[in-house]
Amino acid sequence: MHVEHLGWSRSGALRLLDQTRLPSEEHWLEIATLPALLEAIRSLRVRGAPAIGIAAAMGLVATLRFRAPGGAGTSGDAAGPGTEDVAAARAAFLALVDETAWAIAAARPTAVNLRWAMERMRRRAQAAVGAPEAVLDALRQEAQAIWDEDRAMCGAMAEYGQALMRPGIRVVTHCNTGALATGGIGTALGIVLLAGERGLDPEVFVDETRPLWQGSRLTAWELQRAGVRFAVQPDSAAASLMAQGKVDVVLVGADRIARNGDVANKLGTLPLAIAARHHGVPFYAVAPSSSFDPACPSGASIPIEHREAGEVTAPFGVLVAPADSAAFNPAFDVTPADLVTGYVTERGIVHPPFEE
């Protein structure tokens, strides 16, 4: 069974496995406030487009749960507040939901799932009847539904992706797209994990994924737990493997897919796609429909998050560049659709344009 890295605590807080401390430590966080949630998302304690969406939805509920005063929402209750009081409390609470959801949605700009989850939660709040407590209950159900649906979508993607697998297949993957990136078995890595469970004995070349080593730290950790063969490698080693004919397929995730099929994903995806095309290796993006953004015509419209220089110049606080060196550190790049062989989604393997 794959790793469960998030959940509800007994008190209703958001529980998260702190991904910045893997693989050396399995440290769990209990998140009950908005600042703690924003910090966890910005610091990549939870990351991976689908996982961010789920954590944001659950975190929204966790941070609002002590701020939903005003009774049980059954206005007929003799001891309850009057209808006007309920309406006022409800309006105030909906405003709070809005404000909080916007703050969370802005925590990271590139992954569309974050914005998607927050819009879905806001719509659900608007549609819920009754007092704040009832709205909060509806939000809790919606967050759970987002998680449950993601788990199901991961399962479906992993199944459809088996069409790309064969015994002993050699896969290059980038960043982490496994259970840790989602609410289920994963996206791109989920396909490989399922192939492993089914005895196909895949071999995975894991891009270390600079600057934050999500490949070495997270993907390798998941593969080791699952007993799948792997080797970690500098991100620039994949091209050598391809030149030697040692790569059968490249599987990556996506933080946002534009209507024309352009894929924003972890920095390093673009050179991998270019190298795959150069060597005739098939290249697939694997993502649930929540990562597709029909409002976005092409990759040029996708905002790219730029992160601080220290991630590049001072790994673990050790200065590897002269003090005060500038750094170019975009968290994501954009792979043009024409470099993508296909898109594995929960509805099958599809091709652009994506109209929804």
Next chain:
Amino acid sequence: MHVEHLGWSRSGALRLLDQTRLPSEEHWLEIATLPALLEAIRSLRVRGAPAIGIAAAMGLVATLRFRAPGGAGTSGDAAGPGTEDVAAARAAFLALVDETAWAIAAARPTAVNLRWAMERMRRRAQAAVGAPEAVLDALRQEAQAIWDEDRAMCGAMAEYGQALMRPGIRVVTHCNTGALATGGIGTALGIVLLAGERGLDPEVFVDETRPLWQGSRLTAWELQRAGVRFAVQPDSAAASLMAQGKVDVVLVGADRIARNGDVANKLGTLPLAIAARHHGVPFYAVAPSSSFDPACPSGASIPIEHREAGEVTAPFGVLVAPADSAAFNPAFDVTPADLVTGYVTERGIVHPPFEE
């Protein structure tokens, strides 16, 4: 003026700036024994194909200087040994030169300059007349000549390379190809450093160069000292810059160039060349003639050094992957000639095949 990172000590030992400790520390080594020399080359305390050749030649002399007994080599000297004694001592010394040169040549397999320098030293020893001391003197002169010629070749390459420069030019470079990699101003980076000296205000995007950060540690250090604008970046960021039209030229060095023009160079050169071709950015290899190997028909014949997993999985001893993870860690890759726009050498900008 560029950095001088090697030289003779007063006692005739090899002085080396320990490049593994830059940029945080400027620590000098005095190398007087073969084990110390081999360790310095294998551990990359001196690296860069031309610099390795020079250090190997000077180090050969430094390690042999206390092992050349048998007089001043003037057999007419009244107090000197007889002719037969001189011949025996000379033969024994030449055998020692051979043995030591072979050991040094085998320290790293990919850079041809190392083998080239050792063959040149062996030929000079054979050609030198007289007793061991005279042979040693000839070797000392030859090592100095190798250094002086490299300095001159660097100057010539930097001059020829100015044809590729223009005001404000934006350059991507990989690994370190500056003064620290050579006996002069550098190869690829030398072109940029000279352009900087001439007021062209180049801007350099410095690939950090995993796993050993020669770009962040060494190239950024040289550029900062020279007052040239730069930003360090993860190796996988160069493709994003190219996609945004922000790169005018890619300049790299070479550890060995085959007769057909295939270039073995630091891991990461191949994906950079592929990305440059994809985006229509010119890509030049810059190397002195000592890096060309006419005995090598193509890149397929170039032995590629594979280094230990820990360089990838445990930077600075911090484990970033699960314990016992396997790693794919070739030190070099091979860029096919058809991806190379041109070769900047001390004789001008040339094109294959190279018959020499």
